[in-house]
Amino acid sequence: MRRVAVIGVGQSLYGVRSDVTMQELAWEAVKEALEDAGVTQRDVDISVVGNVGTRGYELMPAQPVNDYIGMTPKGPIRVEMACATGLVALTVGYNLIASGSAEVVLAVGVEKMTEVDTPTSLAVGGRAGNYLWEFHFYGTTMPAGYALYATAHMAKFGTTEEHMALVAVKNHYYGSLNPKAHFQHTVTVEEVLKSRPIAWPIKLLDSSPISDGTAAAILASEDAVRKYKIDTPVWIAGIGYANDTPLLTRRKDYTTFQATRLAAEMAYKKAGIEPRDVEVANVHDAFTIAEIIAYEDLGFVKKGEGPKLIAEGQTYAGGKVAVNIDGGLKAKGHPLGATGLGMIYELTKQLREERSGPRQAPLKKYIALAHNVAGVGPVSYVVVLRR
Numbered sequence: 001m002r003r004v005a006v007i008g009v010g011q012s013l014y015g016v017r018s019d020v021t022m023q024e025l026a027w028e029a030v031k032e033a034l035e036d037a038g039v040t041q042r043d044v045d046i047s048v049v050g051n052v053g054t055r056g057y058e059l060m061p062a063q064p065v066n067d068y069i070g071m072t073p074k075g076p077i078r079v080e081m082a083c084a085t086g087l088v089a090l091t092v093g094y095n096l097i098a099s100g101s102a103e104v105v106l107a108v109g110v111e112k113m114t115e116v117d118t119p120t121s122l123a124v125g126g127r128a129g130n131y132l133w134e135f136h137f138y139g140t141t142m143p144a145g146y147a148l149y150a151t152a153h154m155a156k157f158g159t160t161e162e163h164m165a166l167v168a169v170k171n172h173y174y175g176s177l178n179p180k181a182h183f184q185h186t187v188t189v190e191e192v193l194k195s196r197p198i199a200w201p202i203k204l205l206d207s208s209p210i211s212d213g214t215a216a217a218i219l220a221s222e223d224a225v226r227k228y229k230i231d232t233p234v235w236i237a238g239i240g241y242a243n244d245t246p247l248l249t250r251r252k253d254y255t256t257f258q259a260t261r262l263a264a265e266m267a268y269k270k271a272g273i274e275p276r277d278v279e280v281a282n283v284h285d286a287f288t289i290a291e292i293i294a295y296e297d298l299g300f301v302k303k304g305e306g307p308k309l310i311a312e313g314q315t316y317a318g319g320k321v322a323v324n325i326d327g328g329l330k331a332k333g334h335p336l337g338a339t340g341l342g343m344i345y346e347l348t349k350q351l352r353e354e355r356s357g358p359r360q361a362p363l364k365k366y367i368a369l370a371h372n373v374a375g376v377g378p379v380s381y382v383v384v385l386r387r
Contacts, residue, residue, distance in 0.1 A: 001098040005225050005233035006385070008037025008218035009345040014182040014333030016114045017212035022058050023068035026110040026214045029338075029345075030069045033106070033216040038228055044218070045102035047075035050089035050109035051337040052082060054124045055116045065110060075106075082374035083286065085109060086215065086340020087381035091239055093219045103224045109342070110214040111335035121210050125375075143207060143287065145248060145376030147199040150289040152254035154201070156304070159292065161201050163307040165192035167288035168205050170316060171324050175331025177359050182211045182333030206288040211333030215341035217348070234348045237367075238384040240267030246378040255304075257377035260297040264371075264382045268299075271384035273367060275299030278384075280322040280350045280361040282343035284373040285330045291323065294371055298382070322361035325350075340372035340381065351387040 010032025017025055026049075034040060047069070049062040058064065062078035081088045086109040093105035113121060125142045153159045168187055175181040187205055195205040225233045242262035245251060251258075268274065275298060283298065285291035292306035300321050301309050309315060315323035326332050326346040329339060347368040350361055366387040373380050 008033040011215040011345040014213035029214040029216040037218040041070040050085040056112035084374040087372040108216040109338035111337040143199040146287040164288040171328040171330040175327025181327040183331040208329040208334040213335035215338040238267040238270030240382040259380035263380040267382040281369040283371040285328040343370040
């Protein structure tokens with residue numbers, strides 16, 4: 001297997017993007033990524049387009065997106081894995097290069113989610129688990145699924161609504177510093193606690209927004225890195241992936257996501273690192289409880305110690321591990337197909353030390369981690385990056 005590097009990244013502004021079509025939105029990130037890498041479409045062998053395609057007018061967008069961004073006839077491969085689609089697109093591109101099938105690959109994730117109303121969006125999201133047995137009969141939605149995990153974590157480890165609110169406060173703080181974030185304003189613990197309940201203890205300000213957006217990464221082989229004289233390649237050191245049953249009623253423990261634990265173990269083993277080596281991470285915080293559980297499942301702390309980690313401020317830049325210092329899904333936004341690649345965008349910038357002030361994590365080992373989940377945890381991808 002050949003080494004693979006990220007040589008260029010791009011991301012659009014996340015938010016309600018009624019000003020552009022899906023194709024135009026994709027181009028915002030692709031144009032930035034190509035310019036960042038110093039390559040053109042002619043240098044790219046194939047594109048991988050990640051899109052869930054359940055909330056917009058384009059239900060099969062890969063081909064029109066591929067054509068608009070100037071990649072005809074090079075692709076596209078379309079991938080979909082609910083909220084984890086972005087890192088799946090990265091993984092497919094990685095495998096194409098690692099196996100010798102390509103030298104340079106464009107991975108792009110794009111989503112237009114705001115073209116339907118909120119009830120419709122929640123109904124569609126409820127189908128990400130097991131439609132017949134959970135959504136159809138019981139009406140389970142994403143907030144309800146994560147609320148089950150939140151109450152279980154509270155009962156077993158003493159986690160509080162205040163702990164969850166602290167995640168929102170941190171991520172909104174960093175979102176307020178991010179010009180590409182959906183929410184660019186701060187919130188207080190009191191505002192989070194007073195926001196209206198969605199599925200107790202999940203409240204409005206515990207929840208990520210419904211966002212439009214796109215993100216892209218240019219991947220290259222070691223030979224291509226030399227050919228294009230890339231000064232600061234960011235190497236994909238390890239990718240882990242795993243799944244669990246999508247039926248919540250079949251899971252044994254509602255305080256942990258088995259898929260994340262297994263995916264993390266695989267990624268760490270491939271990268272030859274331990275969890276303590278990770279200095280900056282983007283984790284899947286679709287709801288605030290998800291970030292707390294991710295601290296534990298990724299091995300940053302022992303089980304049950306996630307609330308203490310956020311309470312002590314150890315996931316801010318300069319703490320034990322900087323987590324979601326671009327605002328995360330909670331404040332930067334969660335355009336499903338783009339989310340994982342948006343993490344790669346931020347972490348690449350971090351490892352190159354291209355952020356400034358409080359947005360830049362202090363680095364010694366130059367090791368970063370991206371964690372992307374589908375639905376209420378049935379699928380998880382973990383990627384370790386190194387500079």
